[in-house]
Amino acid sequence: MSAQYDQLGEKLTNWDVLPVRSEYLEGHTFFKALGSVKGRTVLDLACGDGLYTRQLKARGASRVVGVDISEEMIRSARRHEEEQPLGIEYHVSDVADMAPLGTFDCVTAVYLLHYAQSPEHLLRMCRNIHAHLKPGGSFVTYAFNPGFSARGPNSTRYGITMLDFPESPRDGQAISAELHTKSPFTIHFSYWSQGTHERTLREAGFHTLTWMRPECSPEGVVRAGREFWQDYLDNPHAVALRCER
Ligand SMILES: C[S@@+](CC[C@H](N)C(=O)[O-])C[C@H]1O[C@@H](n2cnc3c(N)ncnc32)[C@H](O)[C@@H]1O
Numbered sequence: 151m152s153a154q155y156d157q158l159g160e161k162l163t164n165w166d167v168l169p170v171r172s173e174y175l176e177g178h179t180f181f182k183a184l185g186s187v188k189g190r191t192v193l194d195l196a197c198g199d200g201l202y203t204r205q206l207k208a209r210g211a212s213r214v215v216g217v218d219i220s221e222e223m224i225r226s227a228r229r230h231e232e233e234q235p236l237g238i239e240y241h242v243s244d245v246a247d248m249a250p251l252g253t254f255d256c257v258t259a260v261y262l263l264h265y266a267q268s269p270e271h272l273l274r275m276c277r278n279i280h281a282h283l284k285p286g287g288s289f290v291t292y293a294f295n296p297g298f299s300a301r302g303p304n305s306t307r308y309g310i311t312m313l314d315f316p317e318s319p320r321d322g323q324a325i326s327a328e329l330h331t332k333s334p335f336t337i338h339f340s341y342w343s344q345g346t347h348e349r350t351l352r353e354a355g356f357h358t359l360t361w362m363r364p365e366c367s368p369e370g371v372v373r374a375g376r377e378f379w380q381d382y383l384d385n386p387h388a389v390a391l392r393c394e395r
Contacts, residue, residue, distance in 0.1 A: 155198070155220035158335060167307025167315035168331065170187065170387065174370025175379065176292065177205070180260060183362050183390035184290045190255035193247050193282050196262035200227035200238065208260065215251055216240045253284045259387070260344040262336045263296040263347065268312040272342060276354035283395040289356065294325070295346040297388040302385025306330070310387055319344050327387070347391065356393040363389055 170176065190211035194203040197216030198254065207214045216238060218224050220367035224242045231238055245262060257279050279289050293301070300315040313326045319341040328336050342350075348359055364386045366379045 154338060155218075155225070156222040156279070158172070168329065169374075170305055170308040170382065172312050172370060173384060174367045174373065175364055175382070176260075176388070178200075178367040178370065179362060179390050180203075180258075180290070180292045182365065183210075183292070183360075183392050184255040184256065184258060184288075187256060191252075193251060193254040193257045193307045194215065195257060195259040195279065197227060198238070198261075200230055202258065202260050203227065204236060204242075206228065207238055213254075214238045215254075217243050217245065219244045245278055246271055248278050248282070251282060253287070254282055255284055255287050257282055257287070257289045259289070259291040259293070261293055263291060264325075264342060266342065267340060268340055269350070271348070272350050273353060276350050276356070280395060281356045285395060287395045289351075289393040289395070290389045290390065291387055291393075294339065294340060294341070296347060296387050298387055299385055303381035305385070305387045308360070308382045312387065316341075319343075328393055348364075351393050356395060359391045359393040361389055362392070369391065 157192065187206055189212050192211045192214040194206060194214060194216045194223055197203045197218050203216040211377065212348055216227055216244055219242065221242050227240045227296045231240065241395055263272065263275065266275055271392050283289060298312065300314065300317050304311050309330050311326055311328045311330070314323065319325070321343055323341040324338060325340050325341050326336050364383060366383065370379065372390060
């Protein structure tokens with residue numbers, strides 16, 4: 151399922167412009183959940199082509215390492231690094247099987263946990279994330295919203311449509327979403343309930359789990375108006391989750 155990102159190539163290049171990926175919404179919520187990274191070490195998992203990895207460095211993190219299962223995504227991230235060196239190190243690996251890379255103040259992951267293919271895969275991911283954190287460190291993720299409702303507004307006007315989303319999704323159920331970029335494409339992932347996320351993260355050793363619904367920044371309200379964002383905020387496709395080690 152994860153090798154799908156190797157095939158997407160060009161199609162991914164313009165998905166960052168979708169409203170759903172906006173700095174006013176996704177970026178704002180993710181960085182609010184994360185807090186300051188100035189002088190801190192950060193491991194960015196499922197880093198893709200390094201969109202957030204580079205921002206973490208720009209926000210003053212002292213050491214940033216990116217990991218992604220897709221060779222294609224890491225090739226693209228390394229190309230950025232060659233063109234504008236920031237001192238970021240990138241590795242290709244499934245988070246569940248990641249060899250030790252040291253311990254970090256923070257581990258981040260924007261869109262990772264819903265790519266776990268089984269409860270066992272999810273647990274191995276969470277254990278490995280825990281193992282890469284210093285005591286007292288935090289894992290901050292932004293991922294598919296376990297509370298997304300088939301009855302609520304779909305996110306089509308924001309750039310993503312959940313396809314045939316079930317009324318009562320089961321753990322591990324296959325979910326597909328269409329991304330409305332210039333060349334639309336479909337992504338596939340698995341549904342994990344809030345309870346399964348929480349049980350698995352606690353079993354991996356995390357405590358104090360805090361969910362955060364997306365918020366729109368004041369700049370986003372000025373740009374597009376509160377009404378524009380409201381349907382999305384009523385039924386967001388993704389949420390932030392902060393977990394303390
Ligand atoms: C939606 S993209 C997000 C990329 C990046 N975080 C961003 O926000 O631009 C999801 C990424 O997760 C990666 N991925 C999926 N399963 C993974 C796994 N088991 N281990 C590491 N990366 C994984 C994919 O290759 C893809 O690059």
